[in-house]
Amino acid sequence: MSKEKFITLQSTAVPLAVENIDTDQIIPARFLKATTREGFGENLFRDWRYDGDGKPKAEFVLNKSTFSGKILVAGKNFGCGSSREHAAWALYDFGFRVVISSFFADIFKNNALNNALLPIQVSDAFLKKIFAAIEVNPSTFIEVNLENQFIKLPDGAKESFDINPYKKACMINGHDDIDYLLSLNDEIREFDLTQ
Amino acid sequence: MSKPKTLFDKIWDAHVVKQKEGYPDVLFIDRHFIHEVTSPQAFDGLRKKNIPVFNTKRTTATADHNVPTKDQHLPIKEALSRHQVETLRKNCAEFGIELYDLGHPFQGIVHIIGPELGLTLPGMTIVCGDSHTSTHGAFGNIAFGIGTSEVEQVLATQCVLQYKPKTMRIEVNGKLGHGVVAKDIILYIISKISASGATGYFVEYAGSAIENLSMEARMTICNMSIEMGARGGLIAPDETTFNYIRGRKFAPQGEAFEQHVEQWKKLKTDEGAVYDKVLTYDAADIAPMITYGTNPGMGIRVTDRIPTENELKEINEKTSFSKSLEYMGLEPGSQLLGKSVDFVFIGSCTNARIEDLRLVASIVKGKKKSPNVEVWVVPGSKQVEEQARKEGLDKIFEEAGFELRGPGCSACLGMNEDKIPAGKYCISTSNRNFEGRQGPKSRTFLASPLSAAAAAITGKVTDVRELLADGS
Numbered sequence A: 001m002s003k004e005k006f007i008t009l010q011s012t013a014v015p016l017a018v019e020n021i022d023t024d025q026i027i028p029a030r031f032l033k034a035t036t037r038e039g040f041g042e043n044l045f046r047d048w049r050y051d052g053d054g055k056p057k058a059e060f061v062l063n064k065s066t067f068s069g070k071i072l073v074a075g076k077n078f079g080c081g082s083s084r085e086h087a088a089w090a091l092y093d094f095g096f097r098v099v100i101s102s103f104f105a106d107i108f109k110n111n112a113l114n115n116a117l118l119p120i121q122v123s124d125a126f127l128k129k130i131f132a133a134i135e136v137n138p139s140t141f142i143e144v145n146l147e148n149q150f151i152k153l154p155d156g157a158k159e160s161f162d163i164n165p166y167k168k169a170c171m172i173n174g175h176d177d178i179d180y181l182l183s184l185n186d187e188i189r190e191f192d193l194t195q
Numbered sequence B: 001m002s003k004p005k006t007l008f009d010k011i012w013d014a015h016v017v018k019q020k021e022g023y024p025d026v027l028f029i030d031r032h033f034i035h036e037v038t039s040p041q042a043f044d045g046l047r048k049k050n051i052p053v054f055n056t057k058r059t060t061a062t063a064d065h066n067v068p069t070k071d072q073h074l075p076i077k078e079a080l081s082r083h084q085v086e087t088l089r090k091n092c093a094e095f096g097i098e099l100y101d102l103g104h105p106f107q108g109i110v111h112i113i114g115p116e117l118g119l120t121l122p123g124m125t126i127v128c129g130d131s132h133t134s135t136h137g138a139f140g141n142i143a144f145g146i147g148t149s150e151v152e153q154v155l156a157t158q159c160v161l162q163y164k165p166k167t168m169r170i171e172v173n174g175k176l177g178h179g180v181v182a183k184d185i186i187l188y189i190i191s192k193i194s195a196s197g198a199t200g201y202f203v204e205y206a207g208s209a210i211e212n213l214s215m216e217a218r219m220t221i222c223n224m225s226i227e228m229g230a231r232g233g234l235i236a237p238d239e240t241t242f243n244y245i246r247g248r249k250f251a252p253q254g255e256a257f258e259q260h261v262e263q264w265k266k267l268k269t270d271e272g273a274v275y276d277k278v279l280t281y282d283a284a285d286i287a288p289m290i291t292y293g294t295n296p297g298m299g300i301r302v303t304d305r306i307p308t309e310n311e312l313k314e315i316n317e318k319t320s321f322s323k324s325l326e327y328m329g330l331e332p333g334s335q336l337l338g339k340s341v342d343f344v345f346i347g348s349c350t351n352a353r354i355e356d357l358r359l360v361a362s363i364v365k366g367k368k369k370s371p372n373v374e375v376w377v378v379p380g381s382k383q384v385e386e387q388a389r390k391e392g393l394d395k396i397f398e399e400a401g402f403e404l405r406g407p408g409c410s411a412c413l414g415m416n417e418d419k420i421p422a423g424k425y426c427i428s429t430s431n432r433n434f435e436g437r438q439g440p441k442s443r444t445f446l447a448s449p450l451s452a453a454a455a456a457i458t459g460k461v462t463d464v465r466e467l468l469a470d471g472s
């Protein structure tokens, strides 16, 4: 499956200043029963977004008309917990293309990269700066440049981020890991025989 | 002489099919486990690309996350759960994969059945679309959780693309106190290094306190490696490991087994090998542990107070801390000891093996549960359930007023009917206390099977050592 290509993005952002957001919050287990990849956005942050009767909670950021955009900005250790790729699907399905945090859990990061969702790790200080900027002005446009690996605020504040060159190429070209692996079929077959 | 290597590096290096500048390693996977929740989209991918499973013998399936724990012989009532299990059946039949379905004598939680069937062996690479795959590392292998895209990759190519993580050694030395068990060791370690303290690392556990543990206790430790952010954890295999594997259904038998043991004995970190990080703890400092918050790093000795905001190390964590305590309905600085609980859940891939049930029975025998608690004992597999009945543990539980159910993940994540109601407190032997993990608005205290059993008897958070001192 080839995916959407990602090169640059300019968007407003949604702030979620909570640390250790685990994948059970991103998409609770009881919504993992679908057998396709689509439709998970509806239940993104389900228990923070809706009360027990399914009514939207006014105070939750995704329910506020003030904030919107393709970028989610979240506290440290985003995506910890379960390996469910549904968390990445839900964020993507909802419309996010980038998640910014000062730290990501390993499996989540991998899952996001496999699904055209770009996780960007910034310093604690820069994360604070982004939160402050959005807080003051919710229509702040954040520039994400994957090609040159930087992220920039309208006031010129800029920070570069790391991404593995292979993953970067996959994101930019919309390629999947599986394409590369399938091309190695014969070598793997031989290896299997020696095991 | 070549450079000394860690056990992790030895196993990793032996499984790299291809290394290419700028690319992640192509890692060959010996054993792949699948279940109903994270596999359907992977099979769909194969179908769309029109490719078969690379080597059907290396994948084993079971139904565990969604299954009811009562009346397992009847069709699953909940439509979506039933659909997911039926999809697994259909996919396994179509692609030729062995499935231990509901009702099969080998069915159970994926991380419990692998070791018990002898599918999990030293020196292997093992993956599953499930973060607690780290459990298998107790046998001295590299086992880690993957996402569904990677499940598809393994089905299609028997490989995943991985960057080699950093290595960490965690040593626990000395003798454990009375009433302190493996679960307390791991909850203690996580409370020290936090829920993200091992992110980017693969952990090797070592030291005399670890070496003295049984295989099942070692699995409890490795199981929760992911709760501190590690990809996985492993323990070098030894006689305890070999004795556990000997004679298991799919393990090598007879002469072949002895030959394997000779190979497995080499699976040790070389003298002088360098880890990226080393931590050392003293077993004597560990007491029965309990968590008070909504991540597994928020743990204390059962006799300690919940910290206050000022006592927290990181300013950053303060917002999460108060949010977390509010969710739990607890006051900073207060004691958990004596707090009443509503539910006791004994189950999950962390603590639902036969030794765990024996531990529970040892406390409960001849006693009754407190009238204000409901107690669910959910064995990790059909084989564990059978064994418990054979040993008469079911009678002990029944007399105590506990409910022994059928195997599955159950209230560990509440995907089936087994949910803790909103606002209720559950002392649980599982591995995650996240908001809503055991059901919307449920409140979880993670603890050992001994501590959970003690709470079942008294109806409140209890220092199990007091019950043990009673001479029981």
Ligand code: SF4
Residues within 6 Å of the ligand: B064, B065, B109, B110, B111, B130, B132, B347, B348, B349, B350, B408, B409, B412, B413, B430, B431
């Ligand atoms: S018992 Fe819990 S942690 Fe273990 S595999 Fe099942 S849901 Fe995951």
